[in-house]
Amino acid sequence: MTRNIGILGAMAQEIDEVKALLTEKTVVKIANREFVVGKIGNVRCVVAFSKWGKVAATITATLLIQEFAVTDLIFIGTAGALADGLKVGDIVVSKRLVQHDLDARPIIARFELPLLNRVYVDSDPDLTALAGRAVTNLINKGVESIVGKEAVKEFNLNPTLHFGDIASGDQFINSDEKRNEILSLLPEVMCVEMEGAAVAQVCLEFKVPFTVIRTISDSADHNARVDFGKFIVEVANAYSRAIVGEIMRLM
Numbered sequence: 001m002t003r004n005i006g007i008l009g010a011m012a013q014e015i016d017e018v019k020a021l022l023t024e025k026t027v028v029k030i031a032n033r034e035f036v037v038g039k040i041g042n043v044r045c046v047v048a049f050s051k052w053g054k055v056a057a058t059i060t061a062t063l064l065i066q067e068f069a070v071t072d073l074i075f076i077g078t079a080g081a082l083a084d085g086l087k088v089g090d091i092v093v094s095k096r097l098v099q100h101d102l103d104a105r106p107i108i109a110r111f112e113l114p115l116l117n118r119v120y121v122d123s124d125p126d127l128t129a130l131a132g133r134a135v136t137n138l139i140n141k142g143v144e145s146i147v148g149k150e151a152v153k154e155f156n157l158n159p160t161l162h163f164g165d166i167a168s169g170d171q172f173i174n175s176d177e178k179r180n181e182i183l184s185l186l187p188e189v190m191c192v193e194m195e196g197a198a199v200a201q202v203c204l205e206f207k208v209p210f211t212v213i214r215t216i217s218d219s220a221d222h223n224a225r226v227d228f229g230k231f232i233v234e235v236a237n238a239y240s241r242a243i244v245g246e247i248m249r250l251m
Contacts, residue, residue: 003084003251004072007244008050008060010077010195016077017241019047021248026147026208028044030063037068038246046070047184050077053170054099054198061202074125074247075199076240078232079166080173081190083182087217089157089235090143092190093245094166095133096120097197100182100189101169111186113201120165121200124209128163131211134246135161146242151234164190166212174218188206191216215239 009015019025022038022045029035036047046068050057057075062072086092096121103110111119112152143159144152151157167189173179182192196212203210215236217228 001025001071003043004069004071004217005045005251006061006064006068006073007047008055008057008064008199009047009077009193009240010050010052010075010193011236012049012233014025014077014240015047015049017237018244021241021245022047026205028067030067031059033060033063035063035068040245042070043248043251045248049242050075050195053194054168055144057195058198058202061199062206065202065206065208070208071238072124073199073203074127074131074146074198074244075210075212076244077193077195077214078236079193080218081152081216082167083162083164083177083190086162086190087150087158088155088218088231089159090162090216091135091159092162092164092166092197092216093128093135094123094200094214095128095181096165097200097212098121098165098167098189099187100167100192101171116201116204120206121197123200126153127209127211129168130247130250131213131243134243134250135213137246138242147235147238151238155231156234158236162190164188166190166196166214168195170194174210178208183185187246213243
């Protein structure tokens, strides 16, 4: 079967450089979304901005599957660190995804996906391993070659790769109180964002392999010191291009 890879970015600025990798490009507009269809190397791809939040990302992922028949889905973007030891510029590749704001008690257990009898959705092991290889290759090559000397110095970048659980919710987490609450209930979660677990549920129900790749942009509390907008443009965007390009090279 010919692979047709869907690539979602959590922010438009995080996938500008991924779109630049595409050749033989065509643009399709559906439901106020722009899907860029083409090839990266010899691999067919469709790249789109997921839009923010679980509902918006669910719509975009569903369109990728139903309208563009993607065979695999890669979600890439930034996240706030929850686990101790994670630092700005580190990269987390998902093992499992969970919705930290899902609570239908007393009907079902907290965090459980209705009618699916599970809390976590597992990433595809092969696609996740491939993402890990791609990130490892780029780290070994040197992040300076990806983002430049000035960005490495400004953001103190010395990235490491982590595999772990990622939590999603329709909340921007920027307080110690909320961060600690999530960790107390879901202690294995490494980082938090707003879309990945919803996309994971879509892929589970459509039986589409997926992985989620998140660059740590902040500490998900009031102590964050990074210029988020600048980080997205100068670091996350470059990371996305390099990681996606390497994944396609390895396929």
